[in-house]
Amino acid sequence: MARTITNPASNSNLTSSTIRTELQTLETEVANITTGHNHDGANSRALSGSGVVDLISAQAITGQKTITSPLFTGTVDGWIATGDTWSYASSATVGGTGGQNTNYYSTVTIPGDQTTKYWAGMKFWLYNGGNIDGFIMAVSYDGTTQTTLTLWSGQIYQLTNVAITNTHYSTAKTPAGFDINPSSWTIQVNSTSNRITNSPTANTWYAAETMVVPVGVWNAWYSCNSYFKRSGGGSVQTGLVIYSGQIEPESVTSTYDNVSDDKSSTVTKLNCYAITTQTTISLDYRTTYSGTNSIAIYGSNWSNTVINWTCAYL
Numbered sequence: 001m002a003r004t005i006t007n008p009a010s011n012s013n014l015t016s017s018t019i020r021t022e023l024q025t026l027e028t029e030v031a032n033i034t035t036g037h038n039h040d041g042a043n044s045r046a047l048s049g050s051g052v053v054d055l056i057s058a059q060a061i062t063g064q065k066t067i068t069s070p071l072f073t074g075t076v077d078g079w080i081a082t083g084d085t086w087s088y089a090s091s092a093t094v095g096g097t098g099g100q101n102t103n104y105y106s107t108v109t110i111p112g113d114q115t116t117k118y119w120a121g122m123k124f125w126l127y128n129g130g131n132i133d134g135f136i137m138a139v140s141y142d143g144t145t146q147t148t149l150t151l152w153s154g155q156i157y158q159l160t161n162v163a164i165t166n167t168h169y170s171t172a173k174t175p176a177g178f179d180i181n182p183s184s185w186t187i188q189v190n191s192t193s194n195r196i197t198n199s200p201t202a203n204t205w206y207a208a209e210t211m212v213v214p215v216g217v218w219n220a221w222y223s224c225n226s227y228f229k230r231s232g233g234g235s236v237q238t239g240l241v242i243y244s245g246q247i248e249p250e251s252v253t254s255t256y257d258n259v260s261d262d263k264s265s266t267v268t269k270l271n272c273y274a275i276t277t278q279t280t281i282s283l284d285y286r287t288t289y290s291g292t293n294s295i296a297i298y299g300s301n302w303s304n305t306v307i308n309w310t311c312a313y314l
Contacts, residue, residue: 078175
């Protein structure tokens with residue numbers, strides 16, 4: 001039943017004993033949280049349910065306790081269980097010929113728009129007939145039903161068309177068990193071939209080595225031995241061809257003085273590239289001088305011709 005304390009300004013019958021009784025009742029209710037008032041002026045209602053904490057009878061927390069989360073499950077090792085269903089979509093091989101090591105990349109689909117949950121650069125770990133990990137290289141949503149992840153699993157693991165389970169992702173640099181050796185995440189051409197062009201046409205680029213690079217951001221590095229022969233001297237330029245005939249900025253020029261004999265020099269170049277679609281890269285060379293006897297990239301006379309593309313997400 002509701003209790004009313006009458007305003008003394010309009011009722012002269014209010015006594016101190018009445019006020020004292022009301023205050024004592026209110027004090028009792030506050031002391032026992034399970035029989036509180038709902039403050040609607042009409043009914044008294046007990047507080048109950050799993051969301052109520054009895055501060056009077058609560059005990060101190062002692063010892064080691066575990067706090068669980070509905071979003072993040074598993075142990076604290078840098079990996080987060082996705083809670084999503086990943087389905088196999090495709091798998092492909094990059095390299096394996098022409099001196100290039102073999103690398104594997106694949107695509108999986110996930111229901112719904114997951115573009116705010118996953119992004120390029122994350123690491124992944126899953127079970128697909130065996131444990132597979134690597135990098136998420138691209139994320140896209142079809143606008144209606146599903147999100148596609150492009151995965152790169154390096155040189156060892158290849159996704160196959162069997163069930164995908166135990167899926168995890170990570171934004172940590174070194175989640176538990178993840179191989180951080182750069183050589184494990186490098187696409188490489190290592191060639192011992194000599195690429196020689198006799199009587200080259202001035203300002204024409206010639207391909208020495210080629211490689212296939214998947215989607216992603218890469219730190220590219222190459223090292224080669226350029227060769228030049230021309231009476232009166234001249235120069236050889238080397239550079240990586242990105243996409244369709246686009247020579248990388250600041251291609252390296254090796255200059256030879258007034259000579260009529262064979263000359264060579266070692267060239268090293270490093271740059272970073274964002275590749276938005278799988279593409280073929282080539283290491284090219286040229287001379288800008290007419291009347292040149294020959295130019296070449298030698299892979300056997302002094303040292304191998306090497307092209308490294310290391311994942312920049314590492």
